[in-house]
Amino acid sequence: MARALKAEAAAVGFSECRICRPGDVPQVAERLADFVAAGRHGQMGWMAERMHWRGAPDALWPEARSVIMLAENYGPLHDPLAVLGLRDRAAISVYAQHRDYHDVVKKRLKRLGRWLIETAGDRPEIKVFVDTAPVMEKPLGQAAGLGWQGKHTNLVSRRLGSWFFLGCIFTTAELQVDAAEVDHCGSCRACLDVCPTGAFPAPYQLDARRCISYLTIEHAGPVPEELRAGLGNRIYGCDDCLAVCPWNKFAQASAEVKYHARPDLVAPELEALAVLDDAAFRARFSGSPIKRIGRDRFVRNVCYAIGNSGDPALVPAVQALCEDDDAAVRDAARWAVLRLKATLA
Incomplete structure (x- = not known):
């Protein structure tokens, strides 16, 4: 059986x-x-x-x-880390791109x-x-x-x-069991060393409070200010520790087309995402796991990414959000404006 x-x-x-x-x-x-x-x-x-x-x-x-x-x-099908170098674009975790x-x-x-x-x-x-x-x-x-x-x-x-x-x-069926897998990490530290926010206190230990996936998806309210720069342009999840694993040399692209990335979610423009209201957010992310965090938390994350972009041309994209109805969005937008204007000083 x-x-x-x-x-x-x-x-x-x-x-x-x-x-x-x-x-x-x-x-x-x-x-x-x-x-x-x-x-x-x-x-x-x-x-x-x-x-x-x-x-x-x-x-x-x-x-x-x-x-x-x-x-x-x-x-x-693509390198999930490539988008991190495009600071005016948003990085979305691979699993949420369709x-x-x-x-x-x-x-x-x-x-x-x-x-x-x-x-x-x-x-x-x-x-x-x-x-x-x-x-x-x-x-x-x-x-x-x-x-x-x-x-x-x-x-x-x-x-x-x-x-x-x-x-x-x-x-309730009695089925023949398989042997457990053993650890094959060896001395490798690639996943620990790549984390931008230092979310691993030690090997095999995670502090979710510093994990970008947790901060952008599960965490409500403002993200601690000392962690915001580490978010970079990641607005939903983070693939860094997964992507650098050497065992991925054996990985293959998924054959399931429902997991193939939508072109508009591989590296969307931050400026376009910042203007989404609730209706537009729901329409754009219908059927996507991104929809569950809601417009406010999503736009909060976009503001952090804009603040980390180093591009003063994006100030107008967040300026209007400084008076947003959501307190966390307002806080993130004001932080982004101050951070971008500081690059002009």
């Missing part, structure tokens, strides 16, 4: 399929507790909620006997789950998850053999590199 399941997973479009038990990650509870106790989760209160489930997947659904971990390749992966992955998971129910004996029960429940997908992915959690805490695969989403199916 496990072999047939993996063949079906490939047929529906998944790049990898591996299996573990819900209780195969006993170290997760302690690591999660330390992370939260240190306050490194920032404003992500949901990390602290239902920790007994996050730290013990076998407690989330006690009837589950197997966890099917799936990898979905979203490798880019369709929302939650929708795409969940459809595949449901197709595979239906197949399992119809094919396995005794019609097993299933639950599918894509970042939608208190499930620690990365430790489970390592336990199942999809990859290992690198020094940047993200999952790395010897075959897929860094560019893949994770989805999982909990099931």
Whole structure:
């Protein structure tokens, strides 16, 4: 059944399929507790909620006997770091340059789950998850053999590199498990050294409060002023620690066209993004994961990027936002104006 399941997973479009038990990650509870106790989760209160489930997947659904971990390749067709040198343009994380992966992955998971129910004996029960429940997908992915959690805490695969989403199916079916993956980072520090804001206190440790992905997506209100310059022109997420991983030499561009970047999101002009009102923002990012942060947080990020551009010609783009209805946008716009005018002094 496990072999047939993996063949079906490939047929529906998944790049990898591996299996573990819900209780195969006993170290997760302690690591999660330390992370939260240190306050490194920032404003992500949901990390602290239902920790007994996050730290013990076998407690989330006690009837589950197997966890099917799936990898979905979203490798880019272009160099995601090239845009960082274009200071009048915006850098958007590769995963957000087209369709929302939650929708795409969940459809595949449901197709595979239906197949399992119809094919396995005794019609097993299933639950599918894509970042939608208190499930620690990365430790489970390592336990199942999809990859290992690198020094940047993200999952790395010897075959897929860094560019893949994770989805999982909990099931009451008893399936043959795979061997866990081991660490292959060696002495490499590329992901740690490239971080513009110093978000890694030590290898295998992340302080989300300094992570650009967290600051541009999850963090509400003004970003701490000492971190704003480090954002550069990144307005939604950050790919730096993923992109520099040497294991990406084995990565391939995704075959799924829904993950291929929209041309208007590869390196959009900051000036054009700064003028978006709520309606225009919703229209432009319909079907995109960017839509969930809302216009105000998005434009706040654009203001920081403009302030970091070093281009005084962009002052008019943020000048009008100094009186925006949103307090964080006003603060970011005023900071950007002062920063750009300082370049003229």
